[in-house]
Amino acid sequence: MPFPTLPAVFEATLAAHGYGEPTSVQAAVLAHNRPEGDLLVSAQTGSGKTVAFGLSIGPTLLAGEERLGRAGTPLALVIAPTRELAQQVARELDWLYAKAGAQVVCCVGGMDARQEARKLQAGCHIIVGTPGRLRDHMERGRADFSGLRAVVLDEADEMLDLGFKDDLEAILDSTPHDRRTLLFSATLAKDIVTLAKRYQREAVRIDTTSRNVPHGDIEYRAIRVAPNELELAVVNVLRFYGTGGALVFCATRESVRHLFGSLRERGFRVVALSGELSQKERTEALQALRDGHARVCVATDVAARGLDLPDLTLVIHAELPHNKAALLHRSGRTGRAGRKGTSVVLVPTTRRKKAEQLLQAAGVSAIWSSPPSAESIRAADRDALLNDPLLNEASNEEEEGLASALLAGSGPEKVALGLIRLYRSRLPEPEDLFEPSSESRGARPDRVRQRPGRGERHLLNISDQSGTKWFRLSVGRNSNADPKWLIPLICRLGHVTKNEIGSIRIFDRETLFEIDPRFADRFMQAVHQHPDDAMRIVPANDPDTAKRAPRRPPPKGGKKGKQKKSAPKGERGPRGVVGPPRQKVGPPPSGRKKIV
Incomplete structure (x- = not known):
């Protein structure tokens, strides 16, 4: 028309x-x-x-x-x-x-x-x-x-x-x-x-908008990621899906700085964009993307609206958007003017429910998968090299003469090896990632590293030492907790090594683990200095807590649940002691009546 x-x-x-x-x-x-x-x-x-x-x-x-x-x-x-x-x-x-x-x-x-x-x-x-x-x-x-x-x-x-x-x-x-x-x-x-x-x-x-219908030119993908491997997942997604320009969204300026430095260290041509930059720095970053001098932009939501960058084929939500509007506006930086684009939402296993609600509210049907593996990325690199258009372009007389000299001096095999090395040197190496299971629930509490089994490397047996220190982590089986990513996470949050971690026991809503008592104080200090709302770690004051199922949360709304009746006088109490039931000592909690 x-x-x-x-x-x-x-x-x-x-x-x-x-x-x-x-x-x-x-x-x-x-x-x-x-x-x-x-x-x-x-x-x-x-x-x-x-x-x-x-x-x-x-x-x-x-x-x-x-x-x-x-x-x-x-x-x-x-x-x-x-x-x-x-x-x-x-x-x-x-x-x-x-x-x-x-x-x-x-x-x-x-x-x-x-x-x-x-x-x-x-x-x-x-x-x-x-x-x-x-x-x-x-x-x-x-x-x-x-x-x-x-x-x-x-x-x-x-x-x-x-x-x-x-x-x-x-x-x-x-x-x-x-x-x-x-x-x-x-x-x-x-x-x-x-x-x-x-x-x-x-x-x-x-x-002209279509209600509850996602942008037709954008393919949405939701990728399950272990919470401590988000940064590595960004690397693999960029390598696997990033054929053109890419925009990576973070929630805070600090996250932008950290991810920008990490990607630049790995060899990506990357720029940063956030509100703390001067106007000159922001203009230069955008111009680098438009000129092709940079391929990746790490940004806060300041870049979520209005920006039209050429050849932008990929948007990565390294941290979940706050609401559906932010999701759609971030994703809308690609798939513009009839061009196709991909929007990848990285979903920590502990926030899968939040991600599902977000996608549903935005009317988006995403393809769920594990992160691209290092093997699949190397296979794609191999196919790209074998089908590179440069191999089929017409040559001139000067190029043919140089090719003949190379073949005569080094032989075809060495020339081919040199081409492969040159091609790979321009690509950052992919990362080996843990692949979270698509299942979200299990049947029984896991008892991990408590006793070394067949094929399992023996760690420090902290349980046998006096003064054992137990800690509680606010994720469990319902959040796909797995020792493969829990151990690196505990090491990162508490500045310890895996040799200082003892038994790990995973329940439905929480995980209990041991830390070598010689490092427990340092561990807790590091946790307090770098709080993580999604991964709260607190001491488990009772060492026997690990032998019990986690406590149920109190009823919502401040209402008291059904009170258990005390055992009558003369009957055996909960600890096997004959005598009257013990009365509550001290003032009652605020807002509640004293029970006698």
């Missing part, structure tokens, strides 16, 4: 950039477009919204002319939630309005405000910026919004989530009442609809 009738200046520009037919959101917006009408649009990320609203406001700005007049008071204002998205929108509008003679100024935090002020003073047709910087320019008298004909709010839901409501209202209140207002949002939540009712006039509502 070709684009509908547009001003000639846009038809020529779209043709020059290879736009043969509109996306669904572009077709819907242009079909309902009126030079004086407002639009309330919800569309999936990566659907071509920038071109859609750029074309939509075109007739409003041109007002029947072929080109825009001399730059003066701005005619259009585009507001975006983040610096990267605002800069990307400005670049898109630059080429879209190039033949129309438009001057586009971008105003974002982190850039030189004085330079932006000079550009605004010189005059422009379109301003693109973030809410905070735009309001600052407005209040300082640098930006005059009195002549605006159109205002666009891009990713409006994100701007409200980030707390920009006051800034948006202050800016919109200073614009002419008869302006056009186009509001674009991934979702039309209640606060978005309220904002639209206040600042729009009889807006046409356009919804």
